[in-house]
Every structure is written in C-alpha cells, then in structure tokens.
Amino acid sequence: MTDQLLSELRKMRSTRTNLGLLAGMVFLTLLTVSVNGFVTDAVELRSHDNQHLVLSAGTNGALFAALIGIMAITSEFRHGTIRPTFVVTPRRSRVIAAKVLASLLMGVIFGLVAIALSFGVGYAILAARGIPFELDTAHVLLLVFGTLAMTALWAELGVGLGAVIKNQVFAVIALIVWTGFVDNILRNVVPDVGRFTPVGVSDSITAGYEDYLLAPPVAGAILVGYVAVFVAAGALLVARRDVT
Amino acid sequence: MVTQTQAVPPVPAVAPPSDGAVVRAEGLTKRFGDLLAVDDLSFSLECGTVTGFLGPNGAGKTTTLRMLLHLVEPTAGRALVLGGRYQDLERPAARVGAVLEVADFHPGRSGRDHLFALALALGRADERGNWFFGRERAAAERVDAVLELVELGGAGRRRVGGYSLGMRQRLGLAGALLGDPELLILDEPANGLDPEGVRWLRDFLRTFAAEGKTVLVSSHVLAEVAQTVDQVVIINKGRLVAFSPLAELTARLTGDVRVRAPEAARLRDELAREGIRSALLDGDELRVEGASSARVGEIAYGADLLLHALVPQSSSLEDVFLELTTEEPS
Numbered sequence: 001m002t003d004q005l006l007s008e009l010r011k012m013r014s015t016r017t018n019l020g021l022l023a024g025m026v027f028l029t030l031l032t033v034s035v036n037g038f039v040t041d042a043v044e045l046r047s048h049d050n051q052h053l054v055l056s057a058g059t060n061g062a063l064f065a066a067l068i069g070i071m072a073i074t075s076e077f078r079h080g081t082i083r084p085t086f087v088v089t090p091r092r093s094r095v096i097a098a099k100v101l102a103s104l105l106m107g108v109i110f111g112l113v114a115i116a117l118s119f120g121v122g123y124a125i126l127a128a129r130g131i132p133f134e135l136d137t138a139h140v141l142l143l144v145f146g147t148l149a150m151t152a153l154w155a156e157l158g159v160g161l162g163a164v165i166k167n168q169v170f171a172v173i174a175l176i177v178w179t180g181f182v183d184n185i186l187r188n189v190v191p192d193v194g195r196f197t198p199v200g201v202s203d204s205i206t207a208g209y210e211d212y213l214l215a216p217p218v219a220g221a222i223l224v225g226y227v228a229v230f231v232a233a234g235a236l237l238v239a240r241r242d243v244t
Numbered sequence: 245m246v247t248q249t250q251a252v253p254p255v256p257a258v259a260p261p262s263d264g265a266v267v268r269a270e271g272l273t274k275r276f277g278d279l280l281a282v283d284d285l286s287f288s289l290e291c292g293t294v295t296g297f298l299g300p301n302g303a304g305k306t307t308t309l310r311m312l313l314h315l316v317e318p319t320a321g322r323a324l325v326l327g328g329r330y331q332d333l334e335r336p337a338a339r340v341g342a343v344l345e346v347a348d349f350h351p352g353r354s355g356r357d358h359l360f361a362l363a364l365a366l367g368r369a370d371e372r373g374n375w376f377f378g379r380e381r382a383a384a385e386r387v388d389a390v391l392e393l394v395e396l397g398g399a400g401r402r403r404v405g406g407y408s409l410g411m412r413q414r415l416g417l418a419g420a421l422l423g424d425p426e427l428l429i430l431d432e433p434a435n436g437l438d439p440e441g442v443r444w445l446r447d448f449l450r451t452f453a454a455e456g457k458t459v460l461v462s463s464h465v466l467a468e469v470a471q472t473v474d475q476v477v478i479i480n481k482g483r484l485v486a487f488s489p490l491a492e493l494t495a496r497l498t499g500d501v502r503v504r505a506p507e508a509a510r511l512r513d514e515l516a517r518e519g520i521r522s523a524l525l526d527g528d529e530l531r532v533e534g535a536s537s538a539r540v541g542e543i544a545y546g547a548d549l550l551l552h553a554l555v556p557q558s559s560s561l562e563d564v565f566l567e568l569t570t571e572e573p574s
Contacts, residue, residue, distance in 0.1 A: 006379055007365035014357035015350055080348035081358075083315060084419055087342050088365045090314045090331035243315040244307075 004089055004098035008072070012102055017071050025064040025110060029117045032057035037125035045126070048134045049209050055122040055135070058147045059206050061114030062154040065107040066175055069158020072099045073234070074168035086243055096163060096235040100156050107155030111148040119144065139207050142216060146206035149220065156227045157198065163234025166241075187212075198226050266291045266427050266458045267312060271321035274307050274482075281307040283482035284321070289460060289475075291426075294453045296473035296490075297462040300569050304482040305462040306344075309431050312460075313342055325427060337366050341420030342429040346412055346436060351405030355396060355415045358404060359387040363422050390418040394448075410441040417448070428452060430461040434468040446472050466565040480569040493564055501532040501540050504553035514547045515540070528552070 012018055036054045037045075044050050073096075076082040089095050126133060135143075158175070165171040179199055187194030187203075191212035194200045203210065204219030213219070265288035274282040282304040289295050299305050310316040311323040314330040323329070330336050349358055363383035371378065391400045394414040399407065404415065413433065420428060428449075434442050449472050453459055463469045466476075476493060478486040486493070503522075505511050508530045515522050515532060520539070522532040532540050537556045544551050 002375060003367040003379065004365050006376070007361045010357065010361045010364055011350075011353075014354065014361070015352045017352070075350060079350045080345050081350055083344050083348050084342075084362055085365070086315055087313050087340075087344075088337040088362050090336060240317075242317060243310065 001094060001098065004094050005101050008095075008098045008102035009105070012068075012072065012106060015075075017075065018068055018106060021064045021067050021071075022110065022113065025061050025114060026117060028060050028064075029057050029114055030121065032060060033118050033121045033125070037122055037129075042129055042131060045129070045131050046134065051122075051126065051131075051134050052139070052143070052207065052209060054125065055119055055140075056143060056147070056206060056208075057122065058111075058114035058118035059150060059202070061110050061147065061151045062202060063175070063179060065103075065110045065151040065155040066158035066161070067172070068106045068110065069099070069103040069155045069160070070162040070168070070171045070175065071158075072103050073159055073162035073238075074166065074171050077166050078168045082243060092239045093235050096159070096231065096238060099159050100231055103155040103159050104152050107152040108148065110155070111151030114151060115144055115147045118147075142205070142207040146216065150202045150206055150223070153223050153227050154198075154202075157230055160227065160230025160232075160234040163238050164230065166237075196222060198223065201226075264290055265324070266293075266326060267295075267429075267460055268324040269308065269312075269321065270324070272308065272311060272318055272323055273320040274304070274311060274316060275319045281482055282311070282318075282479075285479065285482065285484055286321075287477050287484060287487050289458060289477075291458055292453070292456045293475060294449065294459040294461070294473045296466070296469040296476040297460055297479075298466055298469070298476055298565060298569075299462075299464065299479040299485070301464050303464075303479050303569070305464075305479065306431055307482075308479070309342075309344065309429055309460070309462060312429060313340070313344075315344075335367060335369075335423070337362075337425070338369065338423035339425055340427045340429065341423060341425035342431075343413075343416040343420050343433055344429075344431045346409065346416065346433075348416065349404040349407075349412065352403055354401050355404050355407065355411075355418075356387060356391065356400035358415065359390065359400075359419055359422060360384070362419050363387050366423055386422055390421045393421060394418045409436050410438065410444075413437060413441060413445070417445075425457070427458045428460070430459070432462055432464070434463060434465075442468060466561050470561050478565065478568055485568050493561060500557040501535060501537045502553070502555045502557055503530040503532060503540060503544075503551060504528055505530065505544065505549055505551050507549055510547070511544055511549050514543055514549065518543055531557075 033054060036057065040050055076085055085095060086092055161174065162171045165174060183197045183199040186197050187200050195204065195212045195214055201214060201219035201222045204213040205216045205223065268288040269285050272282055272285040285308060297305055307316055311318050312325055312330060325340055326333060330340065333339060360383055363386045364379060368379060368382035391397045394417050396411060396414050396418060399411060404412065407415065433445055437445065449459055449461065461469055461473070470490065473490055475489045476486065477484070503511065506528055508524055508528045512522050512524055512530055520532060520535045522530050525531055537554050541551065541554055
C-alpha cells in the first residue's frame with residue numbers, strides 16, 4: 001500500500017495539473033476575499049455575517065480539491081495510463097485507496113493554503129480599514145478547521161466521483177452542475193433537503209450562518225458518509241469494469 | 245524462509261507450473277454485448293519461446309492479451325500466466341512485462357517520471373534503506389537502468405508529449421522491463437513504427453529471447469514478426485485458426501509457376517499427362533500449380549515445346565496468413 005501511495009504522489013507532482021489547480025485556487029480566493037473585503041461598505045462590514053463572508057473565501061478551495069481527486073483518476077483513463085497502472089497493481093481497490101490517500105494529502109495542502117490566504121488577507125483588509133474584528137474564537141476555529149476538513153474530504157469525493165463517471169469532461173461537468181446549480185437550488189428552495197446536500201453539510205462544518213444548517217459534528221459525519229459512498233461505488237465499478 | 249542446505253540447489257520462489265506452460269488459455273471466451281470477441285480459445289506456450297499472436301484487425305488479439313493481464317474479465321474459460329491467474333501472482337509485474345498501447349502516457353509527464361511512478365508501485369524486491377528513501381532509491385536505480393536499456397537515457401527528463409512514436413514505443417517497453425520480467429506480452433508493438441524502429445524492436449526481442457525468456461507478441465502483419473518468432477498462434481473472429489511452429493507455416497507455401505509459351509495449350513496437355521494441373525490464362529500464358537519450374541521446363545523440353553518465359557511465383561508467408569484468416573469457418 002505504501003508503494004502505491006508513493007506512486008500516486010509521484011504522479012501528482014510530475015504533471016502541471018495540480019500546480020495549475022493551485023494557481024487557480026489562489027487566484028480565485030484572493031479575488032473573492034479582496035472583492036468582499038474592499039467593495040463592501042465599511043459600516044456593513046462591521047456585521048458578523050459580512051466578516052464571515054470575507055474570511056470564508058477559502059471554502060472555494062474545496063472545489064479545486066475535488067478537481068484534484070477527479071483528475072487523479074480520470075486522467076489515467078483519458079491518457080490510458082490506467083493500463084500500466086493496473087498491470088503493475090492488479091488489485092484495483094489498492095490503486096483507488098492510494099489515490100484517496102494521496103488526494104487527501106493534496107486536499108490538506110490546498111486547504112492550508114486556502115485558509116491562510118482567505119484568513120490572512122481578509123484579516124489584514126479589516127485591520128487596514130480600521131474595522132473591529134467581530135468573530136469570536138469558537139467561530140474562527142470552526143471556520144479554520146472546517147475549511148481544512150472540507151477541502152480534504154472534497155478531494156476524496158472527487159476521486160469517488162471520477163471513478164464512477166470515468167470520463168474526465170463529464171466528471172468535471174457533473175461537479176460544476178451539482179455545486180453550481182442543483183445544490184444551490186435545493187438549499188434555497190427546499191432547505192429541508194438542502195441542508196443534507198454535500199454543499200449544505202459543508203456549510204455546516206465551516207460555521208455557515210444560515211438557520212437551516214446542521215450541527216457541525218452531524219454535518220461532518222454526513223460528509224464523511226458521502227465520501228465513503230462515492231469512493232466505495234467508484235472502487236466497486238472500477239474493479240468490475242473491463243479496461244479496454 | 246529458504247533452508248540452507250549445501251547439496252540442494254536453491255528452490256525458486258515460485259515453482260514453475262508442472263506442465264511448463266508460461267501462458268495458457270483454456271476455453272477462453274469474451275462477449276461484449278452482442279459481439280463475441282474471443283470464442284473458446286485454447287493454447288499454451290512453453291517457456292523460452294517467442295510466439296507471434298496473429299490475426300486480422302478485430303480478431304480478438306487485444307482482448308485475449310488483456311484477459312491474460314486481468315484487465316478484461318473472461319466471460320468463460322481461464323487465462324493463466326506462469327501457472328496462475330495474473331491477479332493471484334505475487335508482484336506480477338516483476339515477472340510479466342506488458343506493452344498494450346503505443347500511447348499510454350500522460351503527455352505532460354516526463355518519461356522518467358512515468359517510469360518512476362510505475363517503479364514505485366511495483367515496489368522493491370529487497371527491503372533496503374528506510375521506508376521512503378529506500379523505495380525512492382530502488383525505483384530510481386531501476387528507472388535509470390531500463391532507460392539505458394532502451395537507449396532513451398538522454399530523453400528521460402523530457403515530457404512525453406515531445407517524443408516521437410519510436411521513443412514512445414521504447415518508453416512503453418522500458419515500463420514493461422522495470423520488473424526484469426521472464427514473460428513479455430506486447431500488443432502490436434510495431435504499429436506505426438518506421439523501418440528502423442521495427443528493426444530495433446526485432447533485435448531487442450531476439451536478445452530478450454536469447455536469455456531463455458518468453459515473448460508473446462501480437463501483430464496483424466505477419467512480416468513484422470516472421471523474422472522474430474518461433475511459432476505462431478493465428479486467430480480469426482475470436483477463434484483459433486492455427487497454432488504451429490513457423491516452419492510448419494512455411495511448409496504450406498505453394499509454388500505456382502507462370503509460363504509463357506507460343507503453344508501454351510499443347511504444353512497444358514503435356515503437363516496434364518504428367519498429372520500436373522495448370523490453367524490457360526491469356527492466349528500464350530499458363531499458370532502451373534504444384535510443380536517446380538525445373539519440372540515444367542523438363543516436360544516442355546521433352547515435348548519439344550518452345551518457352552518464352554518460366555517464372556516461379558512463390559507465395560509469401562503473408563499469402564498463407566491471408567488464406568488462413570480469410571477462410572470462412574465451415
């Protein structure tokens with residue numbers, strides 16, 4: 001298993017894919033935190049919720065983390081490297097497990113960068129504009145560790161989704177359509193369902209302030225459940241499907 | 245693990261299969277929906293042989309090779325390598341090397357990193373050094389060794405996207421050789437290679453086989469492998485057509501003779517008298533079946549017939565192959 005993990009980590013750092021994703025995440029996080037921090041009126045920015053909005057820009061990192069996971073598996077199918085990979089390691093579940101672990105590691109790194117950027121820059125903007133900091137320690141801790149957990153878990157969600165869908169383009173489209181549209185609609189139109197969606201439970205573990213959200217431990221457990229279901233389904237399908 | 249007894253030679257880690265078969269297909273069948281890709285295919289290959297796995301495109305060669313490597317699950321029958329199912333072997337890639345497609349690489353990854361990832365997954369035979377650096381060093385040594393072996397040392401750190409087809413072919417082969425295998429499975433390795441690349445591959449396979457190792461190489465062009473292989477397995481429409489030494493295939497070569505003679509019709513009658521069949525083609529031209537040109541000339545001389553041309557038309561191995569693979573199953 002260590003062999004497969006080291007192999008997956010070598011794959012991840014030997015193409016520019018993850019570097020590109022990291023650059024994209026850094027750019028988007030800086031953009032979001034700057035726009036929210038500078039454009040919002042100084043009086044409005046004194047509110048708890050608006051400060052949260054500035055500092056939580058790092059949760060965008062989860063989307064990029066999911067892409068790490070999707071790429072880790074779908075690029076092997078796309079470029080055919082899945083064949084040598086499975087010839088060397090015929091126990092395909094081991095390959096999937098190694099990808100899950102490697103993606104988890106990358107997700108943590110992405111999460112650390114995202115939270116450092118959104119929090120550091122967000123806090124600096126508030127300080128520079130002379131706006132008193134309104135968030136309490138418990139909120140800050142939940143936001144920091146929640147973002148880290150969310151990013152780490154979404155990376156594995158990506159591996160599971162990629163393993164199920166197999167096709168790179170379709171997997172990315174599925175991610176965007178779900179997080180950008182379906183999930184949004186569910187949370188806004190049917191909050192009773194929306195609070196249980198992947199984005200809904202992620203909001204709950206990152207100190208989100210909507211009143212329909214779940215308690216963080218419950219939400220965290222549900223998110224882990226999503227990861228388990230997707231990864232298990234992906235591993236099962238990958239093991240059963242012929243590699244042609 | 246190994247008992248140290250002076251008189252007894254060391255026991256191999258895995259005993260060879262009792263019947264000596266390195267590759268064995270037993271009633272191997274694969275159905276994709278309505279398509280019967282491989283149909284009750286059985287053959288077995290001995291250690292140290294170089295076998296050409298031949299058949300026209302779509303004959304089921306690729307599917308068969310992938311079943312041997314556990315990439316495709318057989319619908320029925322068994323695919324065995326080195327006495328067991330591929331997935332049941334301990335570190336299978338250390339014993340079996342495979343090149344399945346010419347282009348199974350990420351274009352943005354260097355050739356060396358491609359091999360490095362495979363070498364790490366393959367693991368190390370002996371546990372030297374610590375858990376991380378020991379593995380990395382063992383992989384690096386292996387990768388550099390195979391890059392040298394396929395004469396790709398200088399290009400290892402370049403991205404595969406910039407490789408020529410011949411270089412990709414060598415990189416694929418390098419990946420197959422990482423584990424120093426005793427069996428090499430190659431699917432259409434010469435596809436798209438220039439003549440120089442084909443020659444390089446042929447020399448390489450000869451050297452590999454000279455060490456007593458086994459090769460199974462597929463092709464849809466017999467000429468590509470005719471100079472390399474000892475025996476051929478020919479399949480068509482998923483079924484076994486022929487399984488024989490190359491020499492036996494060569495023996496099937498028939499020799500027609502083309503004759504041009506002013507009195508072709510008379511020559512035909514003379515030949516018929518000797519029990520030799522021939523067909524009148526074009527006024528003064530005759531196609532003679534199953535007789536050497538010397539024999540035809542002799543008969544013509546004996547009958548006082550003038551000959552303008554006497555040309556042996558030996559059919560090539562390719563013709564035999566085509567004849568075998570286009571035969572309608574009765």
